[in-house]
Amino acid sequence: MKFLCVECDRQMSFEERALPGDGTLAAVFRCPACGRVVAMLTNPMETQLVASLGVKIGGSTIESQPLEMIRSSVATGRETAFEEREPPSRSSAAPTWSPEAQDRLTRVPSFVRGMVKKIYTEYARDRGIEEITPALMDTARTELGLEGM
Amino acid sequence: MPLDIRTYHDLTEPDRSGLAEQIGVQRRRLAQRMESVRRVVAVMSGKGGVGKSFVTALVARAIARGGRTAGVLDADLNGPTQARLLWREAGDGPRPPLTIREGAVIPAVGIDGVRFVSTDLLLADGQPLAFRGPDADRFVWRGAMEAAALRELLADVAWGTTDVLLIDLPPGLGRFEELSDLLGAPPAVLTVTIPTIESRDAVRRALRAATARGAQLLGIIENMTGGKFEGTAGEDLAREFGLELLARVPWQPSQEIWDTLGSRL
Numbered sequence: 001m002k003f004l005c006v007e008c009d010r011q012m013s014f015e016e017r018a019l020p021g022d023g024t025l026a027a028v029f030r031c032p033a034c035g036r037v038v039a040m041l042t043n044p045m046e047t048q049l050v051a052s053l054g055v056k057i058g059g060s061t062i063e064s065q066p067l068e069m070i071r072s073s074v075a076t077g078r079e080t081a082f083e084e085r086e087p088p089s090r091s092s093a094a095p096t097w098s099p100e101a102q103d104r105l106t107r108v109p110s111f112v113r114g115m116v117k118k119i120y121t122e123y124a125r126d127r128g129i130e131e132i133t134p135a136l137m138d139t140a141r142t143e144l145g146l147e148g149m
Numbered sequence: 150m151p152l153d154i155r156t157y158h159d160l161t162e163p164d165r166s167g168l169a170e171q172i173g174v175q176r177r178r179l180a181q182r183m184e185s186v187r188r189v190v191a192v193m194s195g196k197g198g199v200g201k202s203f204v205t206a207l208v209a210r211a212i213a214r215g216g217r218t219a220g221v222l223d224a225d226l227n228g229p230t231q232a233r234l235l236w237r238e239a240g241d242g243p244r245p246p247l248t249i250r251e252g253a254v255i256p257a258v259g260i261d262g263v264r265f266v267s268t269d270l271l272l273a274d275g276q277p278l279a280f281r282g283p284d285a286d287r288f289v290w291r292g293a294m295e296a297a298a299l300r301e302l303l304a305d306v307a308w309g310t311t312d313v314l315l316i317d318l319p320p321g322l323g324r325f326e327e328l329s330d331l332l333g334a335p336p337a338v339l340t341v342t343i344p345t346i347e348s349r350d351a352v353r354r355a356l357r358a359a360t361a362r363g364a365q366l367l368g369i370i371e372n373m374t375g376g377k378f379e380g381t382a383g384e385d386l387a388r389e390f391g392l393e394l395l396a397r398v399p400w401q402p403s404q405e406i407w408d409t410l411g412s413r414l
Contacts, residue, residue, distance in 0.1 A: 043283075045289055054297050054301075058165060059171070063252070066252055066253050069294070070302075073294060078273045078274070081271045
């Protein structure tokens with residue numbers, strides 16, 4: 001999907017997206033010529049259809065995880081389905097998790113927990129952030145388009 | 150008055166979302182993963198209950214016993230059985246976890262060294278494959294989610310160098326169509342029927358669909374012969390489609406039957 005500023009005859013640029021948490025999605029686009037801003041709002045079914053394609057409106061700054069759609073969308077996953085054996089990164093020290101962030105992570109179903117932890121860790125590491133907090137998780141979730149994580 | 154504006158394909162400026170590029174990345178990832186697989190064979194029927202999964206598992210084991218590497222992707226996402234058929238632990242023993250390493254899923258290794266992946270390894274005991282999502286109009290997005298799951302099982306599993314990857318399809322034609330689209334070309338097809346006229350008619354439709362897609366048809370296996378099922382579906386279909394009836398598999402098949410079939414693929 002693309003947005004055209006009819007008055008300027010210019011393709012509008014993606015600005016930001018928001019996931020209110022109710023299954024809907026908001027994506028903001030701006031005309032690079034006149035600055036006009038429009039928001040595309042998708043209902044839960046439309047949001048789900050986009051998710052099923054494995055794409056993210058606005059793109060993503062981190063690489064997709066193996067079985068990302070399955071792990072983030074299957075509601076009946078087995079707790080012990082996955083065993084993560086990723087070698088520790090040698091590029092820089094892993095960020096720490098605040099107690100509150102750790103607590104929040106424990107509430108994530110174990111079927112998807114390993115992937116969620118890896119995504120937030122990579123997000124923080126890429127930005128030089130030393131501690132992962134619930135606020136950072138919220139920011140990353142919105143920025144990365146991680147509905148439901 | 151008609152709207153006089155540029156349309157979708159006229160807009161070619163860079164777009165941060167890059168949805169088409171994201172799809173392209175998915176396709177390249179899948180294609181790269183399949184580069185290490187020498188042959189992909191879809192085991193299909195069009196008819197349920199003819200023993201596709203059983204045949205798939207036993208043929209894969211025969212290939213592995215014959216010294217080649219064999220994998221099984223259980224594409225029957227809603228009725229998975231390959232973990233039961235291929236996992237070493239008999240009965241209700243625990244199923245193995247899938248290891249994730251270096252950005253890929255390592256397939257489980259089952260009897261005779263067959264590598265396999267099945268939603269049976271992913272789902273909680275006795276639970277159906279259910280997706281999170283809006284309750285209303287689930288039929289609109291459910292199929293898309295299943296196709297995406299199949300894509301991930303193809304693209305994210307590190308099969309390694311594999312001589313034959315057997316894909317156990319569910320009854321019907323939909324998954325074969327999805328598989329063909331995802332692979333970029335239809336896989337070779339191994340067809341399973343039982344002797345009955347009902348099976349023959351259903352399998353005929355599947356074979357025609359596979360033919361229409363341009364799939365290579367490897368032959369027919371007539372399963373569950375010599376029992377109460379009457380008919381000549383295997384011979385009829387082989388004659389009609391100019392195929393070889395590769396095997397007539399009795400209720401208590403010998404290992405020799407599977408070894409012969411395995412050597413033919």
